Amino acid sequence: MNNYKNYMDFTDEVLEAINSNKPIVALESTIISHGMPYPDNMTTALELERIIRDNGAVPATIAIIHGRIKIGITQQELEFLAQSKDILKVSRRDIPSVIALGKNGATTVASTMIFAHMAGIKIFATGGIGGVHRGAETSFDISADLTELSQTDVAVVCAGVKSILDIGKTLEKLETLGVPVLGHQTEEFPSFYTRGSGFGVDYKFDKPEEAAKMLKAKWDLDLKGGVVVANPIPAEYEANQEMINKAIDSAISELNEKSVNGKEVTPFLLSKVKELTGGESLEANIALVKNNAKLAAQIAAEYSRLIKG
Numbered sequence: 001m002n003n004y005k006n007y008m009d010f011t012d013e014v015l016e017a018i019n020s021n022k023p024i025v026a027l028e029s030t031i032i033s034h035g036m037p038y039p040d041n042m043t044t045a046l047e048l049e050r051i052i053r054d055n056g057a058v059p060a061t062i063a064i065i066h067g068r069i070k071i072g073i074t075q076q077e078l079e080f081l082a083q084s085k086d087i088l089k090v091s092r093r094d095i096p097s098v099i100a101l102g103k104n105g106a107t108t109v110a111s112t113m114i115f116a117h118m119a120g121i122k123i124f125a126t127g128g129i130g131g132v133h134r135g136a137e138t139s140f141d142i143s144a145d146l147t148e149l150s151q152t153d154v155a156v157v158c159a160g161v162k163s164i165l166d167i168g169k170t171l172e173k174l175e176t177l178g179v180p181v182l183g184h185q186t187e188e189f190p191s192f193y194t195r196g197s198g199f200g201v202d203y204k205f206d207k208p209e210e211a212a213k214m215l216k217a218k219w220d221l222d223l224k225g226g227v228v229v230a231n232p233i234p235a236e237y238e239a240n241q242e243m244i245n246k247a248i249d250s251a252i253s254e255l256n257e258k259s260v261n262g263k264e265v266t267p268f269l270l271s272k273v274k275e276l277t278g279g280e281s282l283e284a285n286i287a288l289v290k291n292n293a294k295l296a297a298q299i300a301a302e303y304s305r306l307i308k309g
């Protein structure tokens, strides 16, 4: 792990899993600090860890606390991430400053992938990834998550992308970057709150083992980069599409009236949508992340079996 470990702290559970080649699933902390209200963020984070253990893997929630990269967090650190208002959003470019200044950071998809990779973790579960924003042809707003997916060897299990983004452009960009987009038991790329989007995935897979084989082939061949594993929200938890679309449209018009830019755009849109859709979107969000944690653990377990075999 080179010099990385000078910057990193592992929980005993994660360290033991790394040393004995057990399957591990990384989890991001943005979802805790910026994605959900307290105490739902706390109970959900604990539930995710439990689901991962129940499905044969070890959870490793990733964050930066007082300038230290945490691979796996304690209950006390989770409380802190869930309640403190002093947690920065950390993507690739923010890492050096947050570490050097000893600050606290919630990791995005991009930075969680980076730290997972440094720790030797191959599979990561989250809710939704960043992508190409609507109007990107003038704003140039494209998430660093996509660049990270093009270069860092970690599979991201997600429920697709929210339609705060331009889903078609996001998929085009992933194609350009050479990032496979796999659909779990679906031909259609999901749009977070709902199972469909009108856009297709590259390849459908039915069983975790099939996804694990695709990952192994990709990395055995040294085809650098990540994979998007798109897992639709369970049908019984889908949110009302009309309500979601209305909220997103109104969030985007408010964004266009204000001078919000850079890293604030996504949090602004997400919090407006949250505000306008309330409990229903939160319930859907919790259900889909749990569903992703389960699939990620199953893929991690199969992947470990394949590389040991």
Ligand code: PSU
Pocket (backbone or CB within 6 Å): 028, 030, 031, 035, 091, 107, 108, 109, 110, 127, 128, 129, 130, 131, 142, 143, 144, 145, 162, 192, 262, 263, 264, 265, 266, 267, 270
């Ligand atoms: N999209 C969501 N929920 C999220 C995010 C995106 O539906 O929580 C968060 C993730 O941490 C993601 C980040 O990596 O926002 C992307 O931010 P940006 O668009 O600024 O790259």
Ligand code: MN
Pocket (backbone or CB within 6 Å): 141, 142, 143, 144, 262, 263, 265, 266
């Ligand atoms: Mn952006």
